[in-house]
Amino acid sequence: MTAQSVDHVSLLPLYAAAGTAVLVLLADLFFGRRVVLGALTAGGIATAVCAIVVGGSRAGTFCAPGGGACSWVPSPLAAVAAVVFAGLTVGVLGLSIPSLRLGTAPTGEFCFLLASSMTGGVVVGYAGDLITLIVGVETLTLPLYLLVGLRRFAPGEKVSTAPASASITFFLISVVSTAIALLGAALNYAATGALHLDRLLNATGPFAPVADAGVALLVIGLAFKVAAVPLHAWAPATYEGAPLPVAAYLSTASKLGGVLALAAIVARLDAAALTAVLAVLTMTVGNLVALRQTRMVRLLAWSSIAQAGYILAALALGAPGVAPAAAYAVFFVVLELIAFAVVVALRPPGADGGPLLAYRGAGRRSPWLGASLVLAFAGLAGLPPGLAGLFAKVTVVDALIDNNHGWLAGVVALNAVIGLAYYVRASALLYATPERVGIAVADPALLEAATHPRLPVSRAVGAVVVAASLVAVALGFAPQVLFDALG
Amino acid sequence: MTIYQVALVAVVLLPAVGAGVVAVFPARLDRAARITGTAFAAVTLLPIILLPFARQAGWTAYTASPGALRPWTEVDVSWVPALHLDFHLGVDGVSYPLVALTGLLTVLCAAYSLKGPGRALIALLLVLEAGIAGTFLSFDLILFFLFFEVVLLPMYAVIAGWGGDDRRRAARKFVLYTLFGSVFLLLGVVTVAVSAGTADLRELTGGAGLDRTTQYAAFTLLAIAFAVKAPLWPLHTWLPDAHTQAPTVGSVILAGVLLKMGTYGLIRVAVGVTPQGAEKAAPVLGILAAAAIVAGSLICLRQTELKRLIAYSSVGHMGFVLLGIATLTTTGLQAALIGNVAHGLITGLLFFLAGAIKDRAHTGELADLGGLRETAPRLAGVLGFAAIASLGLPGLAGFWGEAFAVVAAIQRGGGLWTTLAVLAAIGGALTAAYFLRLLRRVTHGPAAAPVSPVIAGREWLAWAPLAALILAVGLAPALVTGALP
Numbered sequence: 026m027t028a029q030s031v032d033h034v035s036l037l038p039l040y041a042a043a044g045t046a047v048l049v050l051l052a053d054l055f056f057g058r059r060v061v062l063g064a065l066t067a068g069g070i071a072t073a074v075c076a077i078v079v080g081g082s083r084a085g086t087f088c089a090p091g092g093g094a095c096s097w098v099p100s101p102l103a104a105v106a107a108v109v110f111a112g113l114t115v116g117v118l119g120l121s122i123p124s125l126r127l128g129t130a131p132t133g134e135f136c137f138l139l140a141s142s143m144t145g146g147v148v149v150g151y152a153g154d155l156i157t158l159i160v161g162v163e164t165l166t167l168p169l170y171l172l173v174g175l176r177r178f179a180p181g182e183k184v185s186t187a188p189a190s191a192s193i194t195f196f197l198i199s200v201v202s203t204a205i206a207l208l209g210a211a212l213n214y215a216a217t218g219a220l221h222l223d224r225l226l227n228a229t230g231p232f233a234p235v236a237d238a239g240v241a242l243l244v245i246g247l248a249f250k251v252a253a254v255p256l257h258a259w260a261p262a263t264y265e266g267a268p269l270p271v272a273a274y275l276s277t278a279s280k281l282g283g284v285l286a287l288a289a290i291v292a293r294l295d296a297a298a299l300t301a302v303l304a305v306l307t308m309t310v311g312n313l314v315a316l317r318q319t320r321m322v323r324l325l326a327w328s329s330i331a332q333a334g335y336i337l338a339a340l341a342l343g344a345p346g347v348a349p350a351a352a353y354a355v356f357f358v359v360l361e362l363i364a365f366a367v368v369v370a371l372r373p374p375g376a377d378g379g380p381l382l383a384y385r386g387a388g389r390r391s392p393w394l395g396a397s398l399v400l401a402f403a404g405l406a407g408l409p410p411g412l413a414g415l416f417a418k419v420t421v422v423d424a425l426i427d428n429n430h431g432w433l434a435g436v437v438a439l440n441a442v443i444g445l446a447y448y449v450r451a452s453a454l455l456y457a458t459p460e461r462v463g464i465a466v467a468d469p470a471l472l473e474a475a476t477h478p479r480l481p482v483s484r485a486v487g488a489v490v491v492a493a494s495l496v497a498v499a500l501g502f503a504p505q506v507l508f509d510a511l512g
Numbered sequence: 513m514t515i516y517q518v519a520l521v522a523v524v525l526l527p528a529v530g531a532g533v534v535a536v537f538p539a540r541l542d543r544a545a546r547i548t549g550t551a552f553a554a555v556t557l558l559p560i561i562l563l564p565f566a567r568q569a570g571w572t573a574y575t576a577s578p579g580a581l582r583p584w585t586e587v588d589v590s591w592v593p594a595l596h597l598d599f600h601l602g603v604d605g606v607s608y609p610l611v612a613l614t615g616l617l618t619v620l621c622a623a624y625s626l627k628g629p630g631r632a633l634i635a636l637l638l639v640l641e642a643g644i645a646g647t648f649l650s651f652d653l654i655l656f657f658l659f660f661e662v663v664l665l666p667m668y669a670v671i672a673g674w675g676g677d678d679r680r681r682a683a684r685k686f687v688l689y690t691l692f693g694s695v696f697l698l699l700g701v702v703t704v705a706v707s708a709g710t711a712d713l714r715e716l717t718g719g720a721g722l723d724r725t726t727q728y729a730a731f732t733l734l735a736i737a738f739a740v741k742a743p744l745w746p747l748h749t750w751l752p753d754a755h756t757q758a759p760t761v762g763s764v765i766l767a768g769v770l771l772k773m774g775t776y777g778l779i780r781v782a783v784g785v786t787p788q789g790a791e792k793a794a795p796v797l798g799i800l801a802a803a804a805i806v807a808g809s810l811i812c813l814r815q816t817e818l819k820r821l822i823a824y825s826s827v828g829h830m831g832f833v834l835l836g837i838a839t840l841t842t843t844g845l846q847a848a849l850i851g852n853v854a855h856g857l858i859t860g861l862l863f864f865l866a867g868a869i870k871d872r873a874h875t876g877e878l879a880d881l882g883g884l885r886e887t888a889p890r891l892a893g894v895l896g897f898a899a900i901a902s903l904g905l906p907g908l909a910g911f912w913g914e915a916f917a918v919v920a921a922i923q924r925g926g927g928l929w930t931t932l933a934v935l936a937a938i939g940g941a942l943t944a945a946y947f948l949r950l951l952r953r954v955t956h957g958p959a960a961a962p963v964s965p966v967i968a969g970r971e972w973l974a975w976a977p978l979a980a981l982i983l984a985v986g987l988a989p990a991l992v993t994g995a996l997p
Binding site: 408416420422426434441504512 | 591592593594595596643654657658661662664665668669672673680683684687688691692695696698699702703705706
C-alpha cells in the first residue's frame with residue numbers, strides 16, 4: 026500500500042490558521058506586544074485569503090483508499106466559514122486591545138489562545154469525518170475555557186471571581202457535552218461502521234435503534250455548543266462572567282462552530298423531529314426570558330439563544346436547510362459582533378456590560394455608536410434598517426415554507442414579534458431623555474453629561490464597529506453575494 | 513432608461529437620500545437641516561408630478577378582470593434571485609393617487625415641522641415617505657414586504673420621541689401590534705412566492721399559478737396582515753392610542769397614508785394575487801366592514817377626546833373602504849380607491865386642526881373646549897369644513913367613496929349584501945351624528961378656554977392645499993379614478 030497522497034494546497038487555510046498560532050507564540054517570546062497583535066491580525070487575514078484562494082470546489086484530501094470518504098473536504102460553506110472565523114478573530118482582537126493595553130490579560134497568551142480557537146473553527150468547516158469534526162469543535166472551545174477565566178486585576182482593583190466561575194461552568198458543561206457527542210458518534214459507528222460524513226446513512230436492520238440513539242446523542246451533544254434550550258443554562262452565566270470581547274467571541278464564533286457541526290450531522294442523518302423540538306423551545310424560551318433581562322450582556326446572551334433557535338428551525342429541514350441556516354448564521358454573527366463592539370465602545374476598558382440603565386441616553390451622547398447599535402438591534406429583530414437581518418429571517422421562512430414546514434415558519438415569525446419587544450426597549454433606552462432627579466436641577470442634560478461622561482473610543486474598537494457595520498450594510502444591500510458564496 | 517423610470521426610482525430614492533443628509537447634519541445647524549429636509553420633500557414632488565405623463569392610454573381604471581396590471585412605467589432590476597426578490601417598481605392608476613398623497617402630506621408635514629422640534633423628526637418623515645411610496649410602487653411581493661417593514665421603526669420613533677405623556681406605551685403597542693400583522697404578511701407573501709415560483713406582481717395578478725388551497729391559505733394570511741394595518745375592526749385597538757399620543761405630524765402621516773398601506777395591499781396583493789380566496793372570503797369581509805362602520809360610529813359617539821374621536825372615525829371610514837373592496841366589483845374597488853384618498857386628505861386636515869386646537873387650548877377634552885366660533889372663528893370654520901367633508905356631504909371628497917361603496921353593495925344584490933348596504937348607510941348617518949356633536953361641543957356653546965385666534969402662516973400652508981383638494985376631489989372625483997361607470 027502506497028503512502029496516502031496529501032493535497033497541501035487544500036490544507037492552506039489550516040496551515041495559515043495553525044501557523045498564526047505558532048507565529049504569535051514565537052512573536053510573544055521575542056518581540057513586544059505590537060508585533061504579537063500584528064501577527065495575529067496578519068494571520069487572520071492570511072487565513073481568510075487562503076480560504077478564498079482554495080475555494081469551495083477543490084477535491085478533498087486525506088481520503089480513504091477506496092475513493093470518496095475524505096477527512097478534509099473544501100466546500101463553499103467551509104470557505105465562507107473560514108473567512109467568517111478569521112474575520113471574527115480579528116474583530117474580537119480589535120475589541121480586546123483597550124483591555125490588553127490595560128493589562129487585564131497577558132497579550133501573548135491571549136492572542137495564542139484566540140488563534141488556536143480560530144484554527145479549530147476552520148477545521149470544523151472543512152471536516153469530512155466525525156472525528157475531525159469533534160476535534161475541530163474541541164479545538165475551537167478548549168482555548169475559550171481559558172480565555173473566559175483569563176482576567177488579571179490591577180492592584181487596588183476589586184477582585185472578582187466571576188470570570189473564574191464562568192470558566193468552570195463553561196468547562197464542565199462543555200466537557201460533558203463533548204462526552205455525549207463522542208458517545209453518540211461511537212454508538213453510530215458501532216451500528217453502521219460509518220465515520221466519514223458522506224458515508225453516514227440512516228441505519229436499517231437490527232442495529233437501527235442503536236444508530237438512532239447515537240444520532241440523537243450526537244445532536245444533543247452539539248446542541249450544548251449552540252446553547253439550545255434545554256441545554257442552554259451555561260450560556261448567560263458564562264457570557265456575563267467572561268470579559269466582553271470573549272463573550273462576543275463566544276456568542277459569534279463559538280456558536281457558528283456549533284451550527285456548522287450540527288449542519289454536518291443533520292444534512293445526512295434524520296434528526297428532524299428532535300431538531301424541530303429544540304428549535305421551538307430555543308426560540309420561544311430565549312425570547313421570553315430575554316424580555317425580563319436588566320443587564321446588557323444577559324440580554325444579548327438570551328437574544329443569541331433565541332437567534333440560535335431560528336437557525337435550528339432551518340436545520341430541522343435536514344439537507345435543504347443547511348444553506349439557509351448557514352446564511353442566517355453569517356448574517357447573525359455580523360449583527361451580533363456590531364452589538365458587542367458597540368457595548369465595548371460604550372463601556373470603560375476592562376469593564377463588564379453593566380445594567381441596561383447604564384446605556385440610557387447613550388445614543389444621544391454618541392450618535393454614531395447609537396446608530397450602529399440600533400442597526401444591530403433592528404437587524405436582530407429582522408427589521409429595516411437592519412436589512413441583513415430582514416433577509417436572514419426571509420431566508421429561513423422561505424426555506425421552511427418551501428419544504429412544507431409552514432407551522433415552524435409561523436413559530437419563527439411569531440417569535441420575531443416577541444423579540445422585537447426587547448430590542449425596541451433597549452434601542453429606545455439609548456435615546457431616552459435624562460431621568461428626573463429628586464432635586465431641582467437647572468439643566469438635567471448637564472447633570473447627565475457629568476454623571477455619564479462620554480468615554481473616548483479607542484481606535485481599534487472604533488475600527489471594528491465601523492468595519493462590522495459596513496459589512497452589515499453591504500450584506501443588507503447585496504445579500505446575493507453571500508447566497509452565491511454559499512451555493 | 514427613460515425619464516419616467518428615473519422619476520419612478522427618484523420617488524423612493526430622493527426622500528431616502530434626504531433622510532441620510534439630514535441625519536448627518538451637526539446639531540448646531542439644526543435649522544439648516546430642517547430646511548434641507550423640507551427641500552428634499554418638496555423636490556420629491558417633481559418626479560411625482562412627472563409620472564402621470566408616462567401613461568399612454570388614459571387613466572387605467574381598475575377592472576376586476578385578471579391581468580389588469582398595466583403599469584404606466586416600470587423599472588425591473590434583479591436584486592436577490594435566491595429570495596425571488598427583484599427591485600421592481602411600477603406605477604398605475606391604483607397606486608398613483610396614493611403616491612401623490614404621500615408626497616403631498618410629507619411636504620406639508622415637513623413644512624409644518626420647520627419651526628418645531630428638531631431635524632431628526634424631519635429625517636424620520638422622509639424615511640417614512642420612502643417606505644410608504646415604496647410600498648405603493650412595489651411590483652414585487654417580497655419588495656412590497658420589505659418596504660412595508662421600513663415604516664415600522666421610524667413611526668415608532670416618531671410616536672415615542674415626540675408624542676404625548678403616555679407615548680412610550682402607545683408606541684410600543686403600535687410597533688408590536690403592527691409587527692404582529694407583518695408576520696402574517698411575511699408568511700403570506702412567501703407562501704405565494706414559493707408556490708408560484710415568482711414574486712412578480714405582474715405575473716401573479718389574477719391568481720395565475722396558484723391552486724385553490726394555496727389561494728385560500730394565502731388570502732387568509734394576507735387579509736389578517738392588512739386588516740391589522742388598515743386597521744379593520746376588530747383588529748383596530750392599537751390605533752386610538754397611537755393617534756392620541758402621536759405628535760400632529762405623526763398623526764397626519766399615520767392616518768393620511770400609513771393606514772392606506774393596508775387597504776392598498778388588500779386591493780393590490782390580497783384580492784389581486786388570490787382572487788379565489790377573496791371570492792370565498794367576500795361575505796366575511798363584507799360583514800366585518802359593516803360591523804366596523806356601525807361599531808366605529810357608535811364608539812365615536814361616546815368619545816370625549818378630540819384626537820381619539822378622529823382616530824376612531826378612521827375605523828368607520830376604513831370600514832366603507834373595506835365594504836367597497838369586499839364587493840369585488842369595479843364600482844366597489846373604485847369606491848375603495850377614492851375613499852382611501854378622500855380619507856387621507858380629510859383626516860390629514862382634521863389631525864392638523866386637532867393639533868392646532870390642542871396647541872392653543874392645551875387640552876383635547878371635548879368637555880373643556882367650546883365656543884371656538886367666537887374665540888377663533890377661522891379655525892372653527894376650517895374645522896367645520898373638514899368635519900362636514902368627513903361626514904360625507906355631497907360635493908366634498910368624503911361623499912364618493914362612501915356613497916359608491918353602498919351602491920356597490922346594493923348592485924352586488926342578494927339579501928346579505930343589501931342588508932350590509934343598509935347597515936352601512938345607517939352607519940353613515942351615525943357619522944353625521946357624531947361629527948355634528950363634535951362641532952356642537954367644540955365650536956358652539958360658551959367659550960371655555962381662551963384660544964388665540966391668530967393662525968400662523970405655516971398652518972395656513974398646511975391646511976390650504978388639503979382643503980382645496982377636498983373640494984376638488986369632491987367636485988371632480990375623476991381626479992382620483994377614471995370616470996366612474
